[in-house]
Amino acid sequence: MAIDLSEEEMRKALFGASVEPIVPKQAAATVDAPSPNPRTKNTTGYHSPRxxxxxxxxxxxxxxxxVFVHDSSSLSKxxxxQEAKSAARKKKYKYIEVVLIESTSK
Structure with a gap:
C-alpha cells in the first residue's frame, strides 16, 4: 500500500494547506554610523574545567x-x-605520594 506523494503534498498534509512559503522581505538599504562596541568586559575565551x-x-x-601542586587540563583523574607525577619526576623528586585530586572549574 505504497502511496507516492510529492514533497508539496507531504508538506500540505503535515502543516496544512494554509501555510504560505516564507519569503524574506527586502529592507531599505540604510547606512548608519558604526557605534562603538558597548562590550567592555574582556573575555579570555572558553574555560575548560581543570x-x-x-x-x-x-x-x-x-x-x-x-607539597607539589600541578594543574592539569585533562578531564581524567x-x-x-600521571601528568603530575611526570612533572614531579622532572623536578628530580624520587618519592611521590598522591594527596588530593580536585576539580578547579571556574
Whole structure:
C-alpha cells in the first residue's frame, strides 16, 4: 500500500494547506554610523574545567617532604595524576605520594 506523494503534498498534509512559503522581505538599504562596541568586559575565551593534583614529594627516603601542586587540563583523574607525577619526576623528586585530586572549574 505504497502511496507516492510529492514533497508539496507531504508538506500540505503535515502543516496544512494554509501555510504560505516564507519569503524574506527586502529592507531599505540604510547606512548608519558604526557605534562603538558597548562590550567592555574582556573575555579570555572558553574555560575548560581543570584538575588540581596535590602530591607529597621527597628527594630522599624519609627525608624532608614538600607539597607539589600541578594543574592539569585533562578531564581524567588518572591522566591528571600521571601528568603530575611526570612533572614531579622532572623536578628530580624520587618519592611521590598522591594527596588530593580536585576539580578547579571556574
Amino acid at each position: 584538575l588540581r593534583v596535590t602530591l607529597r614529594v621527597s628527594k630522599e627516603f624519609e627525608g624532608d617532604v614538600d 588518572l591522566v591528571a595524576e
